[in-house]
Structure formats: C-alpha cells, structure tokens
Amino acid sequence: MLTKLTNDLQQACLQLKDKFLTNEPPTDVRDPVFFNQVKTETEPLFKLIEEWEKQALNAVKQRKVLVHPQQVQSTRENFELILLHSYYIDVKPQRYMELLQAIDYVCDSLK
Secondary structure: OHHHHHHHHHHHHHHHHHHHHHOOOOOOOOOHHHHHHHHHHHHHHHHHHHHHHHHHHHHHHOOOOOOOHHHHHHHHHHHHHHHHHHHHOOOOHHHHHHHHHHHHHHHHHHO
C-alpha cells in the first residue's frame, strides 16, 4: 500500500512539475474562478498526501523503513508547497526543484 502511494506521489510530482514549467502565473490570484479550479484540481492530491503520510508514519513506527518521522512530515509540507506553487507560480524555479528533490529523496528511501 505504501509503495503504491509513494509511486502515486512521485507521479503527481512529475505532473505538478510540468504544470509549474509550462503555466504562466495567474493574472489575478483573487479570481474566484481560478480559486475554484485550483481547489477542485488539488483536493485529490491533498487527500493523497494525507493518506501517504499516515501510511509512511505507520511504517516508520513499525520500523519497516529507515526514515525519520520528521522526514515524512517535511515531505508532506514540501508536497503541499509544490502543489500550490504549481498553480500560483510564485517561487523561483531553483527553490521549486529543491523541494521536488527533497520529496524524491524521501520517497526513494521508502521504497
């Protein structure tokens, strides 16, 4: 289960990276249509990361993986950051790629 969620998470990261690299920043971030679009598209991804975190922390607790609980929590936070940055395009590409790299590192460690 954790392996599938981890693979899904990494796949979502690739899709978000494409969105970040190809989209233009929104002209009006307060636009309700844009906000509703972002909310609709990101809701399943927020659920994915929540479930992934539960499964990963459970695996850490049972000592099935050699990852620290703080790494799991940081990965969730980093994923949520790239999720929002992919739509709002409000961070430098280097920082975005660093967040992705940190997520990949933890995901690869869990596999």
